[in-house]
Amino acid sequence: MxxxxxxxxxxxxxxxxxxxxxxxxxxxxxxxxxxxxxxxxxxxxxxxxxxxxxxxxxxxxxxxxxxxxxxxxxxxxxxxxxxxxxxxxxxxxxxxxxxxxxxxxxxxxxxxxxxxxxxxxxxxxxxxxxxxxxLHRPDPFPQLTPREHDVLRLMSRGRTNELIAQTLHLSVKTVRNVVSSIFLKLGVSTRAQAVATARDAGVDGH
Missing domain, CATH: 3.40.50.2300 (Response regulator)
Structure with missing residues (x-):
């Protein structure tokens, strides 16, 4: 092979x-x-x-x-x-x-x-x-990239940007940029709003 x-x-x-x-x-x-x-x-x-x-x-x-x-x-x-x-x-x-x-x-x-x-x-x-x-569940946020999905899920677990960076092996700056992109795509302006939107859609981080 x-x-x-x-x-x-x-x-x-x-x-x-x-x-x-x-x-x-x-x-x-x-x-x-x-x-x-x-x-x-x-x-x-x-x-x-x-x-x-x-x-x-x-x-x-x-x-x-x-x-x-x-x-x-x-x-x-x-x-x-x-x-x-x-x-x-x-x-x-x-x-x-x-x-x-x-x-x-x-x-x-x-x-x-x-x-x-x-x-x-x-x-x-x-x-x-x-x-x-x-595989059989519709994606509630199809506008998000896979990386944005991962960050949003970890945000829903209450993780800070620093912990998200460690988990996904990214820089903190990259995580901040991803979070900003998530805010824009979800039409929210705060972390709490993003988490609430995610949880309303069934994304609870677990």
Whole structure:
């Protein structure tokens, strides 16, 4: 199996490359941004792309969408720290065949790669409940991006910008910009109004 490895953290990427090679997989290239992932996938036509979703640039969800649209036979396995339902659903709707959390063991990663390589869909059990309930539930805020959904959900949990930044591996400045965009799209002017709007729509952060 030919694998393209996409992650912007060099230490994690090095460890994952070693694991995949020990499993007998051919890591044909690596990418550290969404744009680079799309370029490498088009250039090398890998069997599977292992995709971090929190990369710089267009991000992993949009990169997944472009890769699958250009070459549907390429499978994408999202391997991420993000447990939020909105991000998982966005990744699957973009064309990902699997969603795994970065705390997964080597055996779990191996099994997931084998599954998506065979054309199956595999979802981490920690987030599978959100899949069952979310795929058939209309998105109350379709105007929001996946990242904005994640931030809004964490705001609904009472998280500060600093805690949201830590959870999503973003800078505090980026979180502030996302919050401002959420305010604009929801037509509100305060954090409390945004949270109230989210909760009225059934987004309670859990």
């Amino acid at each position: 030919r694998v393209l490895l996409c992650d912007d953290h060099p230490v994690y990427r090095d460890g994952l490359r070693t694991l995949l090679q020990e499993l007998g997989l051919d890591v044909v290239a690596e990418a550290a941004s969404g744009e680079e992932a799309v370029h490498r996938a088009a250039e090398l036509a890998p069997d599977v792309v292992v995709m971090d979703l929190s990369m710089p640039g267009i991000g992993g969800v949009e990169a997944t969408r472009r890769i699958v649209a250009a070459r549907p036979e390429t499978r994408v396995l999202a391997l991420t720290m993000i447990e939020e339902d909105a991000t998982m659903l966005a990744a699957l709707r973009a064309g990902a065949s699997g969603y795994l959390l970065k705390g997964a063991t080597g055996a779990e990663i191996s099994a997931a790669l084998d599954a998506v390589g065979r054309g199956a869909v595999t979802i981490a059990p920690e987030v599978a409940t959100g899949l069952r309930s979310g």
